[in-house]
Structures are given as C-alpha cells and as structure tokens.
Amino acid sequence: MRLFKQLSWYFIREWRRYLGAVFLLIIIALLQLLPPKIVGIIVDGATAQRMHASGVVMWVGVMLLTAVVVYLLRYVWRVLLFGASYQLAVELRQDFYRQLSRQPPEFYLRHRTGDLIARATNDVDRVVFAAGEGVLTLVDSLVMGMAVLIVMSTQISWQLTLLALLPMPVMAVVIKRYGDQLHQRFKAAQAAFSSLNDQTQQSLTSIRMIKAFGLEDNQSGQFAAAARDTGQKNLRVARVDARFDPTIYIAIGMSNLLTFVGGSWLVWHGQLTLGQLTSFVMYLGLMIWPMLALAWMFNIVERGSAAWSRIRSLLAEMPGVEDGTKVPPTDRGQLQISVREFSYPGANRPSLKHINVSLRPGQMLGLCGPTGAGKSTLLSIIQRHFDIAQGDIRFHGIPLTQLRLDSWRSRLAVVSQTPFLFSDSVANNIALGRPGASQHDIEQAAKLAWVHDDILRLPQGYSTEVGERGVMLSGGQKQRISIARALLLNAEILILDDALSAVDGRTEHQILQNLRRWGEGRTIIIAAHRLSALSEANEILVMQKGTVAQRGQHESLAAMPGWYQEMYRYQQLEAALDEDEIGKETGNE
Template sequence: MRLFAQLAWYFRREWQRYLGAVALLIIIAVLQLLPPKLVGIIIDGVTAKSLSTGKLFAWLGLMLATAILVYLLRYVWRVLLFGASYQLAVELRQNFYQQLSRQHPAFYLRHRTGDLIARATNDVDRVVFAAGEGVLTLVDSLVMGLVVLVVMATQISWQLTLLSLVPMPIMAIVIKGYGDQLHQRFKVAQAAFSSLNDQAQESLTSIRMIKAFGLENHQSSQFAEVAADTGIKNLHVARVDARFDPTIYVSIGVANMIAIGGGSWMVVHGHLTLGQLTSFVMYLGLMIWPMLALAWMFNIVERGSAAYSRIRSLLQEAPSVVDGTRTLSAERGVLEVNIARFNYPLNPVPALHDVQFRLAPGQILGLCGPTGSGKSTLLTLLQRQFDISEGEILYQGIALSEIRLDDWRSRLAVVSQTPFLFSDTVAQNIALGRPNATRAEIEQAAIKACVHEDILRLPQGYETEVGERGVMLSGGQKQRIAIARALLLDAEILILDDALSAVDGRTEHQILQNLRQWGDGKTVIISAHRLSALVDAAEILVFNHGHLLQRGSHDSLAVSAGWYRDMYRYQQLEAALDDVPAQAEPLVS
C-alpha cells in the first residue's frame, strides 16, 4: 500500500479524474446490488403464488436496464481512470529521460544501459498498472464489499453476516504476509531482468565483433545462464503469486459453507425466508470479486511499489556536475586552463596533473602524445563532463563551474573519437544540432568535411538511411559526417578528438585546409595521433602519463629532442615508404 502514498502527489493533482472514476464505481456498486434483491423478490413471489406475469417482466426489464447502465458507466470510468494512469506513464518517462540527459559520465559508470532501459520501460509499466488497475481494484473491492456487507446485515440478517465473515480476518493477515514477500522477491526479479536486458543489449550492439571472433556459442551460453537466473527469480515471485487465489477461494468456500449451514438453520426455525437466504447467498457470491480484487490489488501494488522504488532511486540521484548560474557575454573570450590535479571517480591515480595553458580566440591548439596520456581527459574537462579535483578552467575570466552548462556548451562543437550516428537519414544526422538548417547549408558543411561526393554516391544521396549507429557507412565516412555536423553548428570553439584517424592523408589535408578557411576567427582544438594534423597549430601540447612533456610550435618541436620529434620523423618515414611504388618481382622461368 506504500505505493499510493508515494504517488499521492499525482493523485492530488489529478483528483478530478480519480474522484469522477471513484464516484462512478460507487454508483456501479450500488446498481449491482439490485439484481440479487430482485431475484429474492421474484422467488418469494413465485413461492407465494402472488407474482403476476406483468410484474415478472417488469422486474426482468429492470434487471436488463440495470445491466446496460452498468455497462455504460464502466466504459466512462475506464476512460477517466486509465486515461489518468497513462498520463502518469508519459510524465514518469519524460522525467526519467530528462534525468538521464542531465547526468554526466560518472553516472553512466555506475549504471548500465540495459538496466536504465528496463527501468524506463518495464518498471514504469508496473507503476502505471498499479496506478490504474490498482486504484480500480482497491476502490471497487472496498466499495462493493462494504455495500454488500451493509445490505446483508441490515436487509437480511446481521447475525448470519457476522458468522459468514469469520474466515476473513485470517485471510487478510495471510495475504498481508504474501504482499511483503512479493515486494522483496519482485525487486530481486526486476534486478535480474535488468541484467538480462544488459546482456541482450551488449550482444546486439557488438554482434559484428561476436561473429568476427566466432563467439556465437559462447555468447549464447552466457545469455542462457542469465536468462535461466532471471527465470528462477521470476519463479520465486510466481510461487508467492500463486498463493493468493487459493487462499481467497478457500476463505470464500468456508464462508459459503458457514452461510448455507447457518442460513438453513434460520430458515427452518422461521428467522429467514427461502428467498432471503437465496439473496444472501447471491450477495455472498458478490463478495468473491472484492476478495479476489483485494488480493490482486495487493499483488500489483507491491509489484508497482518495488518498481517505483527503483525508478525513484534514479530520479533522486543528483548530477555529479552541478549547473552554474552565470551567463556569458556575446563576445569571444580567452580560455585559461590551470589543472593542478584531476582523477576519475573511484580511481586515486591522477589522470591529469600540472597542466596549464592559455588559448586566445581564433587560435589553433594541438594535443598529442602516446595512447592514454590524457588528451581525451583534457577535452572531457573542457566540456565539463567532470569537475576538476584541484585547479580551475576559466573562460572570459569566469570559472566553468560558475557558468550555466547550456550557455557554455552552446559555445562548443565536438567531434569525438567514435562518432555516433542515429538511425536516420544522412541529412538529418548532419543537421542534428540545427534541425532547421536548409539543404544548401547541410551540403556546404558536407563539402567542407570532404564527404559531399561520398554522400552523392549513396543510393538516395542525402536521404539515405544510415542504419543503426551508421552501420552502412565506413569509419571515415562516419567521422566526416560528424565533422560536417559540428561545422554546421558554427560554434565558437571546435573540438576534434582524434576525429581524423579514419581518413587518408590527402583527405585529412583537404579537411584541415577547409577548417582554416572556416575557422577564421574561431578557436580550434585538435587532438591527433597523426602529427601532420597539428602543423598549423599556434601551440602544441605533448602529453605523457597525464602531464605536459613538451610544448611549443610544430617547427620548434620538430627539431627539439623528444617524443614529438621522434614520432614526427617516424610518421614521415612511414608516409614516404607508403608512397614508394612496389617493385615488380622477377618471373621464375
């Protein structure tokens, strides 16, 4: 029953719908008492031979009219009640999505995708079912049960009514115990379902790799293990669930036995008529639904409560990066970085330390270094995906922690190492940040990213569906479409996080030439393993193990002993060897 208290905020807001549904349920409950009463009158009239044919048809017509009216009223309350519960589903999912969009990478280090999907779908469905069907069964069972009890006690016999209710308190205690067990077991079962969802999601997204390594049987066996564990935990829920109905039927059976035994004795001794006993037994039959509904209500509400606790635990989780309050002025500003130390959550080893630089508007900054040296971490901090442990990053003289996140990120256009494309057309993927961009603007951005000709060769050109995650495109095409998407934003600062790794040297050179023309007055930050991409940078930072190993222009670094000179010479030699035509082997006679 705790779920109703948890959702009290929604019931108060939608009180008109719920009150209307409850009022109609009460009217229906009262109308359903009429047929048993009329049956008792007809039986007594037939027994006493005082019922005329006209009256018989009149009573039967009244019963038919009652049935039709009940049908119409049930339709109306269903629209009111379930309309309100479906609106709750919309709000919960909207709140859930907004919460996910506010979170930062630290949140997704703790929660897996499959678990989040399970909470947004299966758990929300359970809560909505409880908010609709649960409210229905609660009100219907209480109203119907109380009205039937009042009629049985006042219109027929209060002594027989009390006698028939003897099994009910015992049944209520047993059902309450079942509900507590169900709450805990269903929570465990939902967690197992999340794990199953995780396994399915990971297998589907990595299906190419699984096939390439011939791991189909291995993955199938792993999935079978998780599915079997989920099945066992759901079976534990089903075992508790299966106890509800037998308990109700046994209680109702005992109540009927007591009612018929006691009622027969009262008929024999003249305390009741046969028609009254018949009506009483029919009224007692009407109690079967309230009792079953009460048990069912306990079942679905406990499931909904367990599901809502899982949803609420995420909705109440505050973002690890707190939004600032200050807004930026329209002019471009200087970016100043002074990072004393930064380490990822749950990792005591610093990912960056002692990093300082200053980037004026319109300059190009190059980042390079061995794999895992801290380049992408720095770019992550510039986007304020994490907060710095010690130090600060300033823009226009204001710390990023004080600037509104939306205001700061609107100044950035980012192309990551692994660009993500939606299952949509090429044009829509490029226009992601500017949905209202014209086709001419989209094509111009694609031309600058050197992907326009590739797009035209696709089956439907810019209207070609790229498939999930851009599955039908090559790595280089995906990178260039992502670059076009960033260029279309026309943002003040462009960040390329190893975004040219999948294109050839000639295409890279052309893209960089286009960027220099596009980026006149704009700030560009390029992280790259191929050092030829950094030649025109005003300053190049060389990272190693999270700190600055070298810094300077390309010309100065290329002649200074160190990592940059060695790597640049190696890459030049590699490029020269690639340009040498292969020597033809002599024919063997």
C-alpha cells in the same frame, strides 16, 4: 500499500480525475446491489404466488436498465482513471530521460544500458499499472465489499453475515504475508530482467565482432544462462502469485459452507425467508470480486512498489556536475584553462596536473602524447563532464562552474574519437544539432568535411539510411559525417578528439585546410595521434602522464629533442614506406 503514499503527489495533483473515477465507482457499486435484491423479491413473490408475469417482466427490465447504466459508467471511469495513469507514464519517462541526460560519463560506468532501458520501460509500466488498476481494484473492492456487507447485515441478517465472515481475517493475514514475499522476489526478478536486457543489448550492438571471432555459440551460452536465471526468478514470483487465488477460493468456499449451514437453520426456524437466503447467497457471490480484487491489488501494488524503488533510486541520484546560473556574453570570448590537479572520482592518483593555456578566438590548440597521457580527460573537463577541485576553466573570465550547462555546451561542437551515427538518413545525421537546416547548409558542411562526394556515391545520396550505428559506412566516412554535423552547428569552439584517425593523409590535409578557413574567429582544439593533423595549430601541448611535457608550434617541437620529435620522425618514415609500397604496386600493374 506504501506505493500509494509514494505516489500521493500525483494523486493530489490529478485529484479531479481520481475523485471523478471514485465517485463513479461508488455509484456503480450501489447499482450492482439492486439485482440480488430484485431476485429476492421475485423469489418471495413467486413462492407466495403474489407476483404476476407483468411484475416479473418489470423487475427484469429494471435489472437490464441497471446493467446498461453500469456499462456506460464503467466506460467513463476507465477513461478518467486510466487516462490519469497513462499521463503518469509520460511524466515518469520524461523525468527518467531528463535525469539520464544530466548525468556525467561516470554515471554510465556504474549503470548498464540494459538496466536503464528496463527501468524506463518495464518498471515504469509496473508503476503505471499499479496507479491505474491498483487504484481501481482498491476502491472498487472496498466500496463494493463495504456496500455488500452493510446490506447483508442490515437488510437480511447480521448474525449470518458475521458467520460468513469468519474465514476472512485468516485470509487477510495470509495474503499480507504473500505480499511481502512477492515484493522481494519481484524486485529480484526485475534485476534479473535488467541483466537479460543488458546481455541482449550488448550482443546486438557487437554482433559483427561476435561473428568475426566465431563466438556465436559462446554468446548463445551466456544468453541462455541469463535467460535461465531470469526464468527461475520469475518462476519464484509465479509460485507466490499462484498462492493468492487458491487461498481466496478456500476462504470463499468456507464462507459459502457456513452461509448454507447457518442460513438453512435460520430458514428452518422462520427467522429468514427463502428469498432473503437467495439474496444473501447472491450478495455473498458479489463478495468474491472484492476479495479477489484485494488479492490482485496486493499483487500489482507490491510489483509496482518494487519497480518504483528501482526507479526512485536512479531519479534520486544527484548529477555529478551541478548546473550554474549565469549565461556567457553572446560575443566570442577567451578560453582560459588552469588545472592545478584533477582526479577522477575514486581514483588514487591525479589524471591531470599543472596545465595552463589560454585560447583567443581564431586560435587552434593541438593536443598530443602517448595513449593515456590525459588528452581526452582534458577535453572532458572542458565540456564539464567533470568539475575540477583544484583550478578552474574560464570563458569570458567566468568560471565554467558558474555557467548554465546548456548555455556553455551550446557554444561547443564536439567530434569524439568514436563517432556515433543514428539509424537515419545521412542528411538527418548531419542536421542532428540543427534539425531545421536547409539542404544547402547540410551540403556545405559536408563539403567542408570532405565527405560530399562520398555521400553522392551512396545509393540514395543524402537520403541513404546509414543503418544501426552507421553500419553501412566506413570508419572514415563516419568520422567525416560527424565532423560535418559539428561544423553545421557554427559553434564558437570546435573540439576534435582524434576525429581524423580513420582518414588518409590527403583527406586529412584537405579537411584541415577547410577547418582553418572555417575557423576564422573560432577556437579549435584538436587532439590527435597523427602529428600531421596538428601542423596548423597555433600551439601544441605534448602531454605525458597527465602533465605538459613540451609545448610550442609544430616546427619548433619537430626540431626539439623529445617525444614529439621521435614520433614525428617515425610517422614520416612510416608514410614514406607506405608511399614506396603503393609505388611498387602501381609499377607491377
């Protein structure tokens, strides 16, 4: 029952719908009391030979009219009640998605994708079901049960009513115990379903790798184990669930037995008529639904409560990065980076130390260094995925922590080292950040990213569906489409995180030339392993172990002993060997 208290904010807000549905349920409950009363009148009239055929037809007509009115009223309250519960589903999913979109990358290290999907779908459905069917069964069973009890005790016999209700307290205690067991077991079952969902999601997204390594049987075994575990936990839920109805039917059977024994004794001694006993038995039959409904209500509410606790635990998590209140000026500004020290949450040692750089509009900054040197970490804190405890980053002289996240990130266009494409057309993937962009603008961005000709060679050109995660495209094509997507935004600051690693040298050179022309007045930050991508940069930071080991322009760094010089010579040698190999193959042909 605690779920109703937890959702009280929504019930209060939507009180008109819920109050209207409750009012109609009360009317329906009262109307349902008429048929047993009428049947008792007919039985007594027929027994005493006081009722003619016309009277029977009239009373039957009243019962039919009552049935029609009840049908219409049930239709109206379902629209009111379930309309309100479905609106709750919309709001919960919107809040859930908004919460996910506000979370930093660290949040997704702690929560698996399959689990998040399960909470947004299955758990929300359980809560909504409880807010609809749960409220219905609670009100309907209480109103109907209380109305029937009042009529039975006041209109027929309070002694017989008391006798018939003797099994009910025992039934209530047993059902409460079942409800507590169901809450715990269903929570475990939902967690197992999340694991199964996560296993499914991972298998589907990595199916190419699974097939390439011949791991189908191994993955099938892991999935079967997860499915068995989920099945076993759901079976434990079903075992508790299966105890509700037998308990209720035993209680109802005992009530009927006591009613027939006690009622027969009262009829025999003239304290009750046969018609009244018939009405009482019919009223007792009406009590079957309230008792079944109460048990069902306990069932679905406990399931909803377990699901709600999983949803609330996630919605209650505060974002790792707090939103600011200021909006930066609309004109282009200077980006100042001053990091004394930065550590990831829970890390024992800093990931960045002593990094200071200032970028004016129109300048290009290059980042390079061995794997794990801190390049992507620096780009993450520029995007405010994490905040810096020691130091700050300023834009227009305003610390990023004081800026609104949406206003700051709207000034950025980012291409990550693992480009992501949606299962949509090429044109829609490029226009992701500007859905209203014209075809001409989309093509211009594609030309700047040097992917226009590749797109035209696709079966339907810009209308070609790229498949799940761009499965039908090469790595270089996906990177260049992602670059085109970023360029179409016309953002003030462009960030490329090793976004040219999958393209050849000639294509890379052409893209960089286009970026240089496009970037006039804009700030460009490029992190790359291939040093030729940084040749146009105004300044290059060579990062090692989270700090700046060298800095300068391409020519000066190439002539300076150190990591940059060694890596540049190695890459030049590698490029020369590749050209010789291509030349030999061309000569043999």
